[in-house]
Structures are given as C-alpha cells and as structure tokens.
Amino acid sequence: MADSSDADAAPPDVLRVRDLPPGAADALLASHGLQLHFVDDATPIPGSFWGEPEAGVIAHNVYVRGDTPVHSMLHEACHLIVLPVERRAQVHTDATDSVIEEDATCCLQIILADDLPGVGRHRLMGDMDAWGYTYRLGSTRAWFEQDADDARAFLKERGLPHR
Template sequence: MDPTPPSEILCLRDIALADASALLARHGLALEAVADGAPIPGSYWGEPEAGIIGSTVYARGDTPVHSMLHEACHLIVLPAERRASVHTDATDSVAEEDATCYLQIVLADALPGVGGARLMADMDAWGYTYRLGSTRAWFEHDADDARHWLLERGLLPA
C-alpha cells in the first residue's frame, strides 16, 4: 500500500475533527489526533493508516477518513470485554470484517462532508476489493450477511 494517500482521497484534515470525535464518542470511543509526521500508535498497515489501542482510535491529518472509520468500526463491532484488550489488530473473523466494512459506510452518513457514497468511492480508490467489483455493488447487493450480523447485535437501527 502506498504510504501517501492519493489527493482525491478524503483525509481527516479535510473534515472537522470535532465531528469525527463526536461520532466516535457516541460509540464509546476516543479519537486521538497524532501530530503530522509522527508514528501512529496501533496502526496495522503503518502510516498514514489509523491505529487502534483499547477504545482509542489514533489518526493524523493525512489519515484517510475511510481508515479512521474502518478502525473505529472494528472496535464498535467488538464486545466490550474484547475491546479493552485490542492493540493494532481487532479482527477475529470474516463476519466481523464484513460488518466493519458495512458499518463504516453507514457511519459515514453521520459525518458532515463525507457520506456513504463518498466513502465508498474512496474505499474503491484506496484498493478495497469485493466479489462484485466495487464497494457500492457489495454494499447494495452482496452485504446482507453483514447487515444481519449488525442488526442481530443491535448495531444498526431495525
């Protein structure tokens, strides 16, 4: 993965940090801003990708919004007892990964200036891959299992 996000990818510096922090706080998470150029704690893929440790998401201004949301959603889908011990890698199953991808798209609609359509385009530009060829096609036609997984756990409105 290229360490520098393409300029067309929406980054944290392009949105209000307070909006992102408030969204994560609604889910019991903290967003910690990391100084430009500094290492991002808990980053699985390395900078500029977001990192996670416990209930905190770490991100810099050049962190893609989709990355910040993805890592936050990894924490949101976890039961509280597992969340506390997370450091860098939270995925335990394909079902959790799919639920994470689905939820990040849903939560993007709660971020002013982002939205699900923009997030899906950024996910495609960044290199997410799905059987149907695009994030939107997966979300609209092949993600019922992820949606049901989230509904069963009360993580989506019915």
C-alpha cells in the first residue's frame, strides 16, 4: 500500500500538451496572433508564473513542455488574448492587472477548449477542478454556467468568443 503522502504529492491526472494531436495547439494559438513554443522536458519554462510544468508567457509567445497541462497552456494564452494587442508586448510572466481580466481569461480558456480535438469544455473544467482552481460556487462548471456573465460581457465587448 502506498503512503498517503506519496499519493498527495502525485500530480493530478489532467490532459497534458503531449496528449494533443500534433499542430492543434499551435493552430489555435496562431489564430489569435500567438506563437506556441515547446521547450525540452526538464527544462525551465520561460515566463512561467507558477513554475514548471505551468505554461509561460512573454509578449505574444506562450511556452510549454510536453508535461504542461492543457488548461495551463490555454489559461496563459487567454491572458494574452484578452489583452489589447499593444499591451501584449509588455507582458513577461504576469499578464493580469485586474479581476475582470482574470475572470475573462478563465471563461475564454473554457470556451477555447472546444476548439481542441479531444479536449472540450467539460473535460477542461474537470481538469481545472482537479488542479485546484477554486470558485465561490464550488466548481469551475458552476462558476462558468451560473456566475460568469461579467466575464462573458468583457469578452463580447472585445469581439472575443463568449458562447
């Protein structure tokens, strides 16, 4: 029997960038003016706010490894997408300066998950919960379905997907 502390230390079972079909993430990010960069396994990820294996951002670039969670790649990419293009150039590691931008980022990452084969919003929301995202309604899905109207309005005002 495994020690419970070993089980607690194991990373959650979430989709990783290596699980995506080749080119799918590149194409999605490119459609929003972003460049996806892959770094070698066990190499530090440039611009990672939380540290490995979390994705990193610098200007219009998103950095990932094979073990980067898909939700992290989408989250960091969406931080850049919700910003006006002229602000992207100033981003290095920390892209948010407001609560509404953070909320819009979370909402958009869920929406864009539908554009990645084998992911979809329901799987992504489950991965977000497993990773430790927290919302006052208790789950990512409850927040997205019942409490994200302000985030959707923010996205709509900027001409971004908000469905």
